Amino acid sequence: MLNQLTFSELTARIVQREISARAVLQACLDRLTQVDGQIHAFISHDAADARAQADRLDAEVARGVGLDRPLLGMVIGLKDVFAVQDQPLHCGSKILGNFISPYDATVVTKLKAAGAVVFGRLNMDEFAMGSSTETSAFGLTRNPWDLTRIPGGSSGGSAAAVAAGEVIAALGSDTGGSIRQPAAFCGCVGLKPTYGRVSRYGLVAFASSLDQVGPFTRNVQDAATLLKVISGPDPRDATSVDQPVPDYLQALDGDLQGLRIGLPREFQIPGLDAEVKSAVDQAIQQLQSLGARVEEISLPHADYAAATYYIIAPAEASANLARFDGIRYGMRAEGNDPLELYCNTRGQGFGAEVKRRIILGTYVLSSGYYDAYYLRAQKVRTLIRQDFLQAFERVDAIVTPTTPTAAFKIGEKSSDPLQMYLSDAFTISCNLAGICGISVPCGFTRSPRLPIGLQLLGKPFGEATLLKIAHAYEQSTSWHKVRPPLAAGGGADGTGDGRSC
Numbered sequence: 001m002l003n004q005l006t007f008s009e010l011t012a013r014i015v016q017r018e019i020s021a022r023a024v025l026q027a028c029l030d031r032l033t034q035v036d037g038q039i040h041a042f043i044s045h046d047a048a049d050a051r052a053q054a055d056r057l058d059a060e061v062a063r064g065v066g067l068d069r070p071l072l073g074m075v076i077g078l079k080d081v082f083a084v085q086d087q088p089l090h091c092g093s094k095i096l097g098n099f100i101s102p103y104d105a106t107v108v109t110k111l112k113a114a115g116a117v118v119f120g121r122l123n124m125d126e127f128a129m130g131s132s133t134e135t136s137a138f139g140l141t142r143n144p145w146d147l148t149r150i151p152g153g154s155s156g157g158s159a160a161a162v163a164a165g166e167v168i169a170a171l172g173s174d175t176g177g178s179i180r181q182p183a184a185f186c187g188c189v190g191l192k193p194t195y196g197r198v199s200r201y202g203l204v205a206f207a208s209s210l211d212q213v214g215p216f217t218r219n220v221q222d223a224a225t226l227l228k229v230i231s232g233p234d235p236r237d238a239t240s241v242d243q244p245v246p247d248y249l250q251a252l253d254g255d256l257q258g259l260r261i262g263l264p265r266e267f268q269i270p271g272l273d274a275e276v277k278s279a280v281d282q283a284i285q286q287l288q289s290l291g292a293r294v295e296e297i298s299l300p301h302a303d304y305a306a307a308t309y310y311i312i313a314p315a316e317a318s319a320n321l322a323r324f325d326g327i328r329y330g331m332r333a334e335g336n337d338p339l340e341l342y343c344n345t346r347g348q349g350f351g352a353e354v355k356r357r358i359i360l361g362t363y364v365l366s367s368g369y370y371d372a373y374y375l376r377a378q379k380v381r382t383l384i385r386q387d388f389l390q391a392f393e394r395v396d397a398i399v400t401p402t403t404p405t406a407a408f409k410i411g412e413k414s415s416d417p418l419q420m421y422l423s424d425a426f427t428i429s430c431n432l433a434g435i436c437g438i439s440v441p442c443g444f445t446r447s448p449r450l451p452i453g454l455q456l457l458g459k460p461f462g463e464a465t466l467l468k469i470a471h472a473y474e475q476s477t478s479w480h481k482v483r484p485p486l487a488a489g490g491g492a493d494g495t496g497d498g499r500s501c
């Protein structure tokens with residue numbers, strides 16, 4: 001089953017010409033045909049374009065060209081938030097209509113240069129606003145481990161496609177947890193890099209001071225490889241940072257002796273599921289047995305993270321989404337005058353959650369409320385960042401559960417936005433602080449059997465340390481090797497009404 005293998009296993013065999021890039025792609029396409037009717041990870045895919053990419057790579061391999069490319073022949077799925085030249089871009093929304101991207105996002109250019117086959121438009125919450133992929137205008141995605149449950153969000157399609165073996169790896173975006181949370185719910189590895197580590201050029205903006213691009217993979221080594229490919233400064237993104245990109249693979253030496261890991265006392269929240277807690281406690285013991293020193297730390301402002309995030313993110317979103325007006329991009333609903341045209345287009349084009357965020361964001365930025373909400377939230381954000389920077393003077397990384405519970409039922413939280421927002425309780429502060437974080441599989445709930453994620457948070461540009469710890473942990477356990485029991489065909493059709501209300 002080529003679609004279930006990892007980068008190193010596959011690229012070596014492609015270079016030896018034991019297998020072709022075309023065969024790897026075909027394995028993914030076959031899997032997609034077998035299971036995507038059930039899980040609906042893809043909004044759309046262009047098999048002919050992917051075959052052409054794979055054939056080009058095979059021709060190059062035959063000529064001995066570019067054999068050292070790190071992603072040679074790897075089928076990488078993309079969340080529907082990245083611009084890929086000549087491919088549709090919807091951002092999980094109706095408002096972009098039949099928009100086709102005229103250019104490649106920087107990460108897409110980098111993937112192609114590294115030999116990847118860039119494939120598919122993976123489902124997501126509309127404009128990345130959500131924690132369940134239920135707000136997509138294209139219907140919901142189901143969790144490959146249990147088709148009655150959500151895959152997490154907003155990058156639920158990316159996580160589900162990787163977990164189900166429809167792609168070898170995928171990219172997502174993480175504004176408040178949208179890579180780590182679905183990775184935890186679907187049992188894969190998800191990494192949110194430090195703000196500025198990866199270019200956002202060609203990533204449709206949700207909240208520009210929080211968004212980062214990152215990988216979904218089936219193991220930590222592949223995450224290290226993919227991160228190295230996509231990282232680095234970009235003249236087209238002024239917030240990308242000119243910091244050297246380390247060789248992340250070299251950091252995976254398995255040695256945790258002397259490393260200090262902090263356990264924040266504030267993360268023992270009331271809604272923390274007992275099975276999640278016990279899996280994380282065992283993972284912490286495992287890290288200790290591997291040589292890490294675990295000590296309690298305090299992040300005194302952690303409690304304010306969700307409230308702060310749900311002021312800053314909607315504020316930025318309300319500004320970023322102003323451009324979708326029926327004039328510049330995508331769909332247009334006519335009106336008698338320009339104002340009516342804007343209102344009709346935005347009224348019909350955006351879903352309920354996006355409208356809620358725009359209203360909230362406009363409110364907190366309006367004169368009279370700006371100081372009370374937005375400015376205050378920015379001050380709290382600084383305190384949250386300072387908490388982390390102080391903690392990182394004592395410890396090399398911080399450990400928490402990725403989510404308070406395992407994947408929840410479809411529809412369980414969609415009528416209660418506050419409950420939905422709280423499912424990001426452990427992931428949000430990382431984005432506010434601009435630091436990096438990773439989620440790795442650390443166990444399963446008993447019945448039903450659902451994956452649990454362990455989150456590690458690291459210093460700004462401390463991805464190498466995170467990957468090192470995550471890799472050592474992963475290699476001492478077998479959680480990452482378990483695949484969802486997803487049979488071909490049958491089951492749900494994945495076309496349920498994905499609107500949250």
Ligand code: GLN
Nearest residue numbers: 128129130175176177178
């Ligand atoms: N669930 C969070 C939200 O709805 C985070 C989303 C994200 O990271 N894109 O805002």
